[in-house]
Amino acid sequence: MLTSVLAKTLRDQGKSILAWSAALVLIVAMYAAVWPSVRDQPSMGDFIDQMPEAFRSMFATSGADMSTPTGYIQIELLSFMGPIAVLMYAIGAGAGAIGGEEDRHTMDLLLSNPVSRGRVVADKFLAMALVTFLLAAVMGLSLVLEGRLVDLDLPPGEVAATMLHLALLGVVFGSLALALSAATGRTGLSRGLPAGLAVVAYIVNALAPLVESFDRIQKASPFYQYIAHDPLRSGVAWDSVMVSAGTIAVLVLLAILAFRRRDVAA
Template structure:
């Protein structure tokens, strides 16, 4: 019988995913607990407006009013902490998908089974994507359910749209890590390069209104596809979804090609 790489990988990730899920629910609970002390206070928005423009661009969504539920979550969770958490998981999982097997010297055992290399890569990719989407679902559910306890009322459909874009952001960089891992077998490199590119993409998108060079590059940034159209207010932007999906497909294809061309050490 052919081994089911996807199910085995998901089983291996189950404890880690459970810990990540609990952690994200607790992070949302922390922000929800702070909300009653901020609710309806225009002074918070005035404070943000007084920040230097560059700093405001880095950490505050344009036009967000922190005294409202939507603006508060945009600034406190969705602009920085949420993406960081999802990216850490996705990049780490993508980098370890192939490189981790080689570090543990289990890849030769896996490939000795009647399973093609392309299938190993694609099922590892599906496991990474499934885990990333699960974390987005947990975060979205926590926002809606925990928010209701403290009158942090957010529209469920807009939260779902935002979590879709957040998950796709994570999968883009997770698939890049997987492609590097498949092509090189080096987990450190496969984590470091996507992490550096994620920081660069964040800076390009955040400072695009202030820097002409970044303005011309902004639409190439995955962070632009994630947040620039403001999904928590406007819902899903299907053009951004298509760009993200196309990017993921290209990177997954590159991962398959890179892995098939390599000699795998025992």
């Protein structure tokens, strides 16, 4: 008899988790392998400075210096590729949490067990959040350990802080996907809308220094909570953590309420 949706979800995702973890290790290894050649090219800093301001805002953290390990990782991994990888997993897991069960015609079997709809949503959320944090931890450990092999020395405490903010970014959008999945049962919508909003949030945060209308709403962007406080240099920004945690709590509550009230496809 199924009593733990969380355990079943994690068990079902076992191979996928290993694949995602291996992919992140390889991604970090790729950037680590390139670091020695970048470090020995002082002109890379001039190249960043010569970028159009809008382009620099989109792909380079303010004040980042490609000639330093911190600046290199900020620009090459943490500003774009790292968030994409984490968001892809979190949004996919959130969208598939409820809608995926309905697509596979297994939701009626799941609900025939002694578990409430609220418990199903909560356990599905916990599975998505736990794996998202796990993947962020894998990325962080890879940065510290693989970086040491090529003199890409990064402060472990600040790396951990950055991974905390990155994981929360993923869980925010994963929770939005979960809420849409619980409310509609449509996996396509539940993936596409959060992905589109993530792109918008990224652009708003990146171009806020250049666009006045974006500057007014920048702090509403989850990407602002993720990177604007520069956690790789400054550590954890607890006010941003609380904003992200509050957003997640509201979205999960909405997901539970929506799933309780909706007719489920057989």
